[in-house]
Amino acid sequence: MSKNLLAPLSLIALALMLSACDKSSTFEEAEPLASVRIETIEARPLSISSELSGRIAAPRIAEVRARVAGVVLQRAFREGSDVKQGQVLFRIDPAPFKADLDSADAALRKAQANAFQARLQEKRYAQLINDQAISAQEYDNARAATLQANADVAANQAAVARARLNLGYATVTAPISGRIGRALVTEGALVGQNESTPLALIQQLDPIHADLTQSTRELNELRRAFRAGQMQQVGQDQAKATLIQDDGSHYPLPGKLLFSEISVDPGTGQIIVRSEFPNPDLDLLPGSFIRVRLEQAVNQQGISVPQRAIQRDSAGIAQVLLLDSEDRVSQQAVQLGQVQQDRWIVSAGLKPGDRIVIEGLQHARPGDKVAIDATPLPHALVTGQ
Numbered sequence: 001m002s003k004n005l006l007a008p009l010s011l012i013a014l015a016l017m018l019s020a021c022d023k024s025s026t027f028e029e030a031e032p033l034a035s036v037r038i039e040t041i042e043a044r045p046l047s048i049s050s051e052l053s054g055r056i057a058a059p060r061i062a063e064v065r066a067r068v069a070g071v072v073l074q075r076a077f078r079e080g081s082d083v084k085q086g087q088v089l090f091r092i093d094p095a096p097f098k099a100d101l102d103s104a105d106a107a108l109r110k111a112q113a114n115a116f117q118a119r120l121q122e123k124r125y126a127q128l129i130n131d132q133a134i135s136a137q138e139y140d141n142a143r144a145a146t147l148q149a150n151a152d153v154a155a156n157q158a159a160v161a162r163a164r165l166n167l168g169y170a171t172v173t174a175p176i177s178g179r180i181g182r183a184l185v186t187e188g189a190l191v192g193q194n195e196s197t198p199l200a201l202i203q204q205l206d207p208i209h210a211d212l213t214q215s216t217r218e219l220n221e222l223r224r225a226f227r228a229g230q231m232q233q234v235g236q237d238q239a240k241a242t243l244i245q246d247d248g249s250h251y252p253l254p255g256k257l258l259f260s261e262i263s264v265d266p267g268t269g270q271i272i273v274r275s276e277f278p279n280p281d282l283d284l285l286p287g288s289f290i291r292v293r294l295e296q297a298v299n300q301q302g303i304s305v306p307q308r309a310i311q312r313d314s315a316g317i318a319q320v321l322l323l324d325s326e327d328r329v330s331q332q333a334v335q336l337g338q339v340q341q342d343r344w345i346v347s348a349g350l351k352p353g354d355r356i357v358i359e360g361l362q363h364a365r366p367g368d369k370v371a372i373d374a375t376p377l378p379h380a381l382v383t384g385q
Contacts, residue, residue: 036358056208056211058204063201064200066196074090083177111155117149205279305350309321311361321366330367357370
């Protein structure tokens, strides 16, 4: 091939190579940026809650006991039912107590007759002493007999009252309103012999208490935050309690904080915190193990981020992807507190105005510039449903 033909072919090959390079460079420049969604950090009041464990406890418990000795004639309630205060529960054979009452009543009438006779004699002696027909000693004896007879009347009146009480105790009634359990005795049982025999147990179940335990370390941390002005204490009447059931769902009725013990258990270093919950359907039973989320403080300048925005490195340190003013990505370590719904409370590492990536984290790399997707989120994601 002649040199005249080679020269044009070389020029054509060079032109094609330059064209391919230009196209490759243009493709690289036109490569689209990773699209992400962001959230701008805002400071807002956040309630600080503690998740405590404990047990359900009935606010009022009454052990129904036999107060007199006798044989049970009747059980007058249905086991496991609701009873009202004063409702008849058991009947003990009243015959012995009726006989004791009749005897005491007869002794009272005898004492009253003796007192009547003593008063008449004292009245007559009072007239005779004025006429000096009897000695002063005789009048004093009559006066003393009257006082003694009056004392006998009072003693017999007390005996009648006691016998009437014992007769009343033969009918055992409910001391409080609530749910009664099984009967601890049956008809024909001899009860109250040298001891007050337990007959049944009544527990008030609505409302019901939740006795929780909290460590003194957590309380001290809250107190330090209160003194430093970082948090504001929630009033006892305003503190909300949310009961977490066995399956992780929330009990539908909110509770309230009643009080905290003033003494610490020396064995565990914990105190008792009592809350109260409505229990109209009796879903909460005494002795059940439960967890309660209790709001105890408010951080007026709290910061929180969605849970999906948190990443962790190989050491387990929590991080977020932060955008600078040029929309370039950087990693920022954060300190996390508690979880509220689907958001982490951030105690350090972020400030109001920071922009963090909440979607598209897998495509955003530190140092890269990203494109911000500003289309509205679906309602379910906005509300956290």
